[in-house]
Amino acid sequence: RKEVEQDPGPFNVPEGATVAFNCTYSNSASQSFFWYRQDCRKEPKLLMSVYSSGNEDGRFTAQLNRASQYISLLIRDSKLSDSATYLCVVNRGDSWGKLQFGAGTQVVVTP
């Protein structure tokens, strides 16, 4: 089993719609969780950290479920510019620096 698993998609989303997807992780000792965004042929960039109580940043909402070991990302009112690959990132628990990236979920927002 992979340490961090994501549905690769693509999720085809009409502009203005809501899309949500999950990421599961295998290490129960993991303490740090993030969502990164990667545009085609570009470097990954931090979208948001994920906190235990869940958190929101504008149209983006992240949730953490420790019992089931998954994190989720919800995008409301999708924009064309939201089209990207969303990478789930989890630390391996024994060290902050050992950050494991998921393979990514591709989101395509269509007009």
Place this chain on the structure above:
Amino acid sequence: DAGVIQSPRHEVTEMGQEVTLRCKPISGHDYLFWYRQTMMRGLELLIYFNNNVPIDDSGMPEDRFSAKMPNASFSTLKIQPSEPRDSAVYFCASSPRPGGSNTGELFFGEGSRLTVL
């Protein structure tokens, strides 16, 4: 402030040649990471440094790969000899020590796209 700077951006080389990738982290960042990205395997952590000291190199594929960080402003990833299966995008990232207002965000360079023929 300048971000993480990597060079070269693109490299095409022949099997057996030595490849050296370079990275200048953001000034003041304590951590430096080398990642490799391929379609098949996604982003893989190769090695990371804390205050110029290698902390974990368990992701380095084999002895053909080596990384150094002689000072706080420079790191290299070397592949010798290179093989076609090393073809990938190699990213360098840096980060301040997490804590306080620092979330542990990784700041990536634009990557070095390596093709080994």
